[in-house]
Amino acid sequence: MHSFKIENISKYFGKFTALSQVSTHLNQEVISAIIGPNGAGKTTLVNVCTGMFPPDSGTIHFDTHNITRLPSHKRVRLGVARTFQIVNIFPELTVHDNIKVPLLFAKPKKEVEDAVDQSLASFGLTGLKDTRAVNISHGDQKLLEMAMAVAVEPKVLFLDEPTAGVGLEEKEKIIQTVQQFKGKDMVIAIIEHDMDTVFRIADRIIVMNEGEVIAQGSPEQIKANDFVRRIYLKEEA
Numbered sequence: 001m002h003s004f005k006i007e008n009i010s011k012y013f014g015k016f017t018a019l020s021q022v023s024t025h026l027n028q029e030v031i032s033a034i035i036g037p038n039g040a041g042k043t044t045l046v047n048v049c050t051g052m053f054p055p056d057s058g059t060i061h062f063d064t065h066n067i068t069r070l071p072s073h074k075r076v077r078l079g080v081a082r083t084f085q086i087v088n089i090f091p092e093l094t095v096h097d098n099i100k101v102p103l104l105f106a107k108p109k110k111e112v113e114d115a116v117d118q119s120l121a122s123f124g125l126t127g128l129k130d131t132r133a134v135n136i137s138h139g140d141q142k143l144l145e146m147a148m149a150v151a152v153e154p155k156v157l158f159l160d161e162p163t164a165g166v167g168l169e170e171k172e173k174i175i176q177t178v179q180q181f182k183g184k185d186m187v188i189a190i191i192e193h194d195m196d197t198v199f200r201i202a203d204r205i206i207v208m209n210e211g212e213v214i215a216q217g218s219p220e221q222i223k224a225n226d227f228v229r230r231i232y233l234k235e236e237a
């Protein structure tokens, strides 16, 4: 059973406090959602967790490894993967070849083609395999990026707004794909703004505001939390 433990993480950009004493524990058997208004620090937290930059204080443990200061390529080798808020694929390569790139690093050569086919099928991308990634829909690009991250069988997966800016139908496809990750041998955390989606996907919700975790718990606990209601009511007003 994998676990990802974030303890007292702070991160400053100059004088600005982007993360302040953030502590949370991501478990394997649940999908955790990280929510909060724009600028709350959600992406910064994922950046710190995946090694984009180190925190100024605090520790991060993946299983028994203290990965707080480990560079991101070494975290990838341990099985820590992510997708980006702004889609991050090879636009000029075909869908097939996009998935092939990470697999070339992760699998023996003779297993790569089968793994690509399997991945294409499980993300519903087989019909697009020979299309260049730049020419597929935004929703399919989001799915492709997810397929690339999952192809190498990570043990931890951070998804930064996988449904942002996609159409309704494609959003549904992405939600169902994320739901299928549950029960796999993987710790999953998803950043998501849409509360309906959050309550459909997540078993545990972490609420951030101005760099702090202001609440965390079950969907029921979060729904009942006064501060959460105020923030989201304020957002709607």
Ligand SMILES: Nc1ncnc2c1ncn2[C@@H]1O[C@H](COP(=O)(O)OP(=O)(O)OP(=O)(O)O)[C@@H](O)[C@H]1O
Pocket: 013, 018, 036, 037, 038, 039, 040, 041, 042, 043, 044, 045, 085
């Ligand atoms: N590399 C950076 N340098 C300076 N400031 C940064 C940097 N990255 C993030 N910030 C600032 O830190 C704060 C938190 O940003 P972050 O991207 O983590 O927010 P977020 O919760 O992901 O917001 P959103 O919902 O808009 O994606 C913001 O005020 C942002 O401008």
Ligand SMILES: [Mg+2]
Pocket: 042, 043, 044, 085
């Ligand atoms: Mg963000």
